[in-house]
Amino acid sequence: MHCNTNDLTLLKDSLSISDPMGDLLEGNSFSEIHEALAKASRILIVSHARPDGDALGSTLAAAMWLQNEGHVITAWNEDGLPEKFSYLPGASLLGKPTEQVEYFDAVLVLDTASKNRLGETLLARARAPLWVAIDHHVSNEQFTECNWIEPRAPATGQMLAAGFLMQGIPITPEMATNLYVAIATDTGSFQYHKTSAQTFEIVAKLIRAGVNVGQISQEIYASQPRRRFELFKHALVHTQFSADNRIASTSLSRTQAIALGISPEDTEGIIDTLRSIKEVLVAAFFEELPDGRIRLSLRSKNHSLDASAFCQYYGGGGHDMAAGASIAGSLEFVQTNVLERLAKVLNITLTSY
Template identity: 35%
Template sequence: MAERPNDDFDAVLEAFQRYDSFWVVSHIHPDPDAIGSQLALAHYLRRHGKRVEVLSRDPAPRITQYLPGSEWCRQTPETQGLDALVVVDVSSKGRIGRELAALLEPSGATINIDHHATGTPFADVASVRTDACATCEILYDFFQYVDEPIDRDIGECLYAGIIGDTGNFRFSNTSKKAHYIAADLIERGVQPHKAYEHIYGSMTAGQVQLLGMVLGTLQRSDDGSIAWLKITQAMYDATGTTTEDVDGFIDYARSVDGVKAVALIGELPDGRIKVSFRSRHEDITVDGLAAAFGGGGHRYAAGCVLEPPIEDAERRVLAGLKDLVSNAPSDQ
């Protein structure tokens, strides 16, 4: 076995060996790291003869449907009373969605594998590493630790999670290790151009039209340190798009010169307001603000869901961002 990166890997391995059936679950509005983690783990467990159901409250996004095993993703469990619940890329159980959580009562253990810094412990067995760029990095280390072969199918899932959470190696969580893992996965057959094309390199005509509308809502604070974008349900209706089609839109606001923190404020089909936060300043962290609103995430990328109307949500978000920016150390 490889050198141990985390003492909890022994407990995780023991749980995987003890139980025969698993739900593998991730957070609402799953992203490439969530789906990549779920599918990589499902491949591993199925290889060892386990029964696995891959679940999330919301459908897997279009950009992840190229991944091997994506057809396993479901929104409701097929069977009740499985042995164990594995929750990946989630720091608080509520993040899997109340509706889904109410349906999942394992007869055995709950296992949590995650890399978020904020949250509420909820699992019987956990491996949480906040220094990892993605949950898929933790799973890569786990597979190395237990001498599990990483074939191309698992490799593609892990690579998707890593480029998803690092912004294709652009964000501040990109590490030397992330590049090392990527190189190793490429050696194992992963095609970087294929992953990039699916996750970052293609948009539908409706998405392009939606992007134009959203960019037209760009606003900035008086001092230019905060920028925000808005999306209404009417925009989705006019372009034939959905909430999953806005991935990456917030980066346009983040790229504006002089901006330190940004938000994307959008209406959900049920009327609630989804808010995404980003920071481009090392002393401004947005995970605490998201947590204060009932959400969570990472230091420089986080989110939450607020009650309508969107105008009230916008006021609350801007007040929170202004407090963050005003309390940050000066660049001077």
């Protein structure tokens, strides 16, 4: 399947909201993705394992969009729908990969930088002649036939919303709410540096399409299970400062996670509390996974560290200010090793100015 990119200029000229991302479109465009999917009858929509708000909100909004256009939609995630996102409209549309191999006319991959992030089971079960992708990760490996990739977009949900608005695709309140959650969560509540005037313009349109901001904010931010509060307390009590307070790190062993009754999804956001300390340039969170590996989550500020490059060293990836990796070794070994390397990289960066 060839995705023609010659009509990019034409598309950009016809945009009612000038350029939805404030920069040149890369690879294919939304209209090309739309066109490519138009001929597909059965479409599978997928996003990365251990899904966040952007992965899930984008998946559900896209599912509703394509369903409304008459396609037969299946939506899978390797890990299914985390409990804390059960409030998303149409949440029941999302399932886990089936036991048998399934055949589709096309697969739409959302918010996923590399094929293996989709998960082994999902990749083993999904078959289709056409794979297309919409993503905002700078590290996207362009592993599908069609790719619309916008590293400047703060969320895949914003790209979808911009695409819908550009093409006059009707946005139902349910679609708007899913897109809102995608954008709100991936911008850290409209705080991260990729949040732009266009983000606010697009979100204003989503609210006018039917998002109840107070209600959905309460679902996103004020419905934490009690165990997450206990985990938070645990994380703060166990926080360590190193490299002249420029690194803050905390950890969670498997034993502690079990004692606190922690689900994998519960640990999200803890690292941002460490990052919010003035002197801290880099925050790290080490979590022992059920398979014995250690998940490293990394946040940086001030461009003092390229978190994505740092994590790629361990086979991970992400964004320049937020990245992660899964590392083999004991919690103590990985923690010591990563913190030492972090201190070294930070020293090089800071002395090179």
